[in-house]
Amino acid sequence: MSANLLEVKALKTQFFTRDGVVHAVDDVSFELAVGETLGIVGESGCGKSVTALSLMRLIPNPPGRIVNGTILFEGQDVMKLDDDDVRALRGRKIAMIFQDPMTSLNPVLTISRQISEALELHLKMDRAESRKRTIELLELVGIPSAKKRLDDYPHQFSGGMRQRVMIAMALSCNPKLILADEPTTALDVTIQAQILQILKDLSQEFRTAFILITHDLGVVAGMTQRIHVMYGGEIVEKADTFELFDNPKHPYTWGLLKSIPRLDEQRREKLQPIEGLPPDLIAPPPGCRFEPRCTYKRDRCSAEHPGLRQALNAKDGHETRCFGTQPGAMNGWLAQTDWRREIGSIEVLEQVKQQVAELPPEAVRAATSDVPPPPAAER
């Protein structure tokens, strides 16, 4: 077990708000080997960003708190570290790339100041050394004429260039693990391709482990070795990347795959959206969290909360949180389902649609949190 760079066990992060306790991350466990790339996929509000922030112990407190769980990084329990030790870890061993390069750089400091800050703090470099290293880093991430741009301010860079500066900053101290939270969501496709290529090259060159957090199944398909799908604060499916796209075993994953148009689709097929709304994380459904929207459900799904278990007819290590695809009492009624063709019960689908239309809007709003921002603002 010591080969793992990161082990997260039973992580539970909650936010204590006026309306109640939000179970943002609920019993999430996973591990990551040295140099591995892991994708965490889910919609907004499913807890994927909160998971990343929890790993860095960056949850704003109050209102948030990690109420349970252990985070072992290189065998050391991050949860037990005091503030100084955590600070020594952040940026040095674990770095983070944030979604929005417009707001995550300090607008009043030059980029060389921002990058060299970590170098001077963690690696005890002096001004001249850190400046030299900063130029190297900027060249590494493909910023043209890095020497000249060193003393520019963030507003003098375009969105893609700012994201490169963020990556340079994350790389500055040769971290073992980089958490990339929607690193390309705010960028255009051609720029996204550039950034993804840089991340891919870097992970191969420096054997840096990556956790890539995104809602875009296309991005994780080409970038990761394993994927965890999150829904309603929980991991609902774990598999390696090829297996997940080939042989998905959770109705939510099926829904995700069926609701996105593909660039290479042959015929014009009607998209099948996941009807209904994501669960309210203040009072999540007692059974399976996806049950209210699931068209394949049985009675058991609303009564009992499924655990994450090895799936039927799947590769070893492919785990799912669905009674229908797990071995058990009802012998996995969905184990043989052809998810591309069968859409489950039509009556249930209509019921779900109906329920949402009739729902008082307040309830709807409570269930859906903020949305990912559109790409770089168009003027």
Added chain:
Amino acid sequence: MAASTFQETTSTATAGSGRNLVVVDNLVMHFPLTQGIIFQRQVGAVRAVDGISFFVEKGETLGLVGESGCGKSTTGRALLQLYEPTGGSVRFDGTELTTLKGESLRKMRRRMQMIFQDPYASLNPRMTVGDIIGEPIEVHHLAAGRKKQDRVQELLKVVGLNPYFTNRYPHEFSGGQRQRIGVARALAVEPDFIVCDEPISALDVSIRAQIVNLLEELQGKFNLTYLFIAHDLSVVRHISDRVAVMYLGKIVELADRKELYDHPLHPYTQALLSAVPIPDPKIEAKRRRIILTGDVPSPVNPPSGCRFHTRCWKAQKICSEVDPEFIEHSARHWAACHFPG
């Protein structure tokens, strides 16, 4: 084959059947850049849209794709005369819009509507849903009083919302529901043509499909024509009959959906298509990406000749000197490139 310019083909097309609902000819939209505090001198212009021509046929969906800042939203707005175009002509169902003023323009506006990108910013937070949807009905004198109420409720039902929500305020709704309200507002005046400006990019993945399906359903039901503006090529491919690709204020390629995605002629289109990730690891492992270097140049001072030549791997001397003409290379497939294919 003999290549003909876009103007020739469109003029013959419009002279005939009158299938084209919107015909745009050499549309130019420049925004002045000024300097000075009291006396503002013009020192330059943002050439957001710089001479584009296309047509939209009745009942079709024309997709307009491009990266941010390429002028696709400006095109949509200039089409509806929300901006006053700097030059060129926009004909809607035979009527020239750029010279229309006052009441006659207002009459035409009933037939052209818009759905906006941001469902949070495009609904007035102080108006009830009933007022938001009812306002255009009132403005255009389509119904009043009890009849208007009924119409609003009917519209809510059409877009999949509870008809009794008329007294609610926008903040009570989720993003997807707000976008449905935006759709209902656009439908309220029974338009022929709707400009959808990135209607789904602010929504969550599973909600996007709901709105795309709704738009498709409504198109069939009310015989609508869409200009669908988006940066997501997969979605545009899904919803459009024909697709136009924009780069820095120009349309660089225009073709039927299948033709464009299967045989892109312009290098920019090729690069765009290769950059879109496909949710299938097997395909991703095999794909070769064309990675463009650098960023989109500024529209204030666009490159000479072909605007794409600064990032193009096929560029030669002629590309920086001569602006390539927008010509029809095969049936209904136009591209502006010196070295297409």
